[in-house]
Amino acid sequence: MKKDSFPFGPGVTSMTGFGRSEKTFPGLSISVEIRTVNNRHCDIGMKLPRDLGPIEGEIRERIRARLVRGRISVLIIVSRDAAxxxxxxxxxxxxxxxxxxxxxxxxxxxxxxxxxxxxxxxxxxxxxxxxQRELTDELRRQALETLDAALDDIIEMRRREGVSLAEDLLARIENITASRIEIEKLAVEQPKMQMQKLQERLQQLTDVEALDPGRLEQEAAMMADRLDVTEECVRLDSHCDAFLKTLKGSDPVGKRLGFLLQELNREANTIGSKSAVAEISHLVVNLKEEIEKVREQVQNLV
Incomplete structure (x- = not known):
């Protein structure tokens, strides 16, 4: 699917961003700056004037509810007129x-x-x-109003960054799918190629007429079973579909995508362990490289 037509959901959000708001009220002005970087959890650090101390908990909960994850730095300044x-x-x-x-x-x-x-x-x-350093209902309302505006600003920026990252993820998933398709094509011929090599080695060691055809057929069946990667490829395809579906959702995507990448990497390792053909081994290397690049990008998403 083309990047410009993919319906990215609102859950596609970067953890990196900056937001600012400054509002003027009768007798004072309030400015709020918010910076966020990557973090596995929601870690909020705040600097605010003493008179806003009583609503620090309320401010934290409002930030946590809207930004969800990341290391978040918040600076709130209240400037009053001299009079x-x-x-x-x-x-x-x-x-x-x-x-x-x-x-x-x-x-x-x-x-x-x-x-x-x-x-x-x-x-x-x-x-x-x-x-004058007293928290009034009016000051509380003004501070939260300015905070909400700064949160709107940073959320918009994190959304833009998230979509930009997700567009790169789409290209990576397409590469993973292309490698999986090539592996499936080569895997069909893999048992035949290995059986042919086995026969050639046996012919070098033994009289051809002495070879037991039944035994060779049995060995061929066992080899085909050992080298079969059909299930792994089906699961790879399923995980890629789930990955794309997650990008369309409304919930934060980072942790879900991280889990799917673990599963993709598990299937790639299994395919690699079953590979007996150089071409498949090269494709598995490419597959794992793409998965690692996706993992690095996903770490930036909420």
Whole structure:
């Protein structure tokens, strides 16, 4: 089937990708960056501001549900406008102490008048700048909205990468199928060729007339059974069909394809062990090389 007409399913997704989103809200902006590389499991590393700490678990679950597999690095930055970033907080205890000291000073030096608020305001240490760092329902909604947009971005990229990888897999599966067909053709003649070689060797060692035809027929039947690769070729074909069917599915394909490759490699090894013809041996080598190339590519898929 041609690559451009193959109906790749949504499960064909690469584990490598990058996604970013930045959104501006009243008084603040939020940016989210997500990077993913290959990993057998879902390994999430996050850097986020302290005020989003209470929803870290929710963020992780949302990422895990949508990206499924890979080593995932997430960076979330919340930037607030200066007017909304800091507030002044009065140190009440320090203000009381300062007031008492001013009253005592007035008494000591017999200063006219009472202590005023204006006098207290000269003590700048009574006020401390306080940064707003509270998780509100609105901030939670804004953070998750920005996260979802970044996830949409990386999923789109991973999908494109996945389809590109899968197109190469199609070509490899076609090569495997072509080798299997050639092996089947040669395997039909393999017992005859081996029997002919056996007869030639026996003729060199024994008087031709002394050879037992019945024994030769029995040996030929046993040889044909030992060298028969029909079942292995049928299973190879079945695994290739299952491989293509998996590429059309909606579920993540990586682990399923990895299992099928193990089965393909098992059949190739069995065919190789039964090979008594150089041409078949060469085809088996080609077969295993293609399977290995497919395996390397499949490791990149979710």
């Amino acid at each position: 909304n970033e800091e507030t002044l907080k009065l140190d009440n205890e320090a203000a009381q102490v300062c007031y008492q000291k001013l009253v005592e000073l007035n008494r000591t030096i017999n200063a006219p008048g009472d202590v005023t608020l204006g006098q207290l305001l000269h003590f700048s240490d009574l006020f401390a700048k306080q940064t």
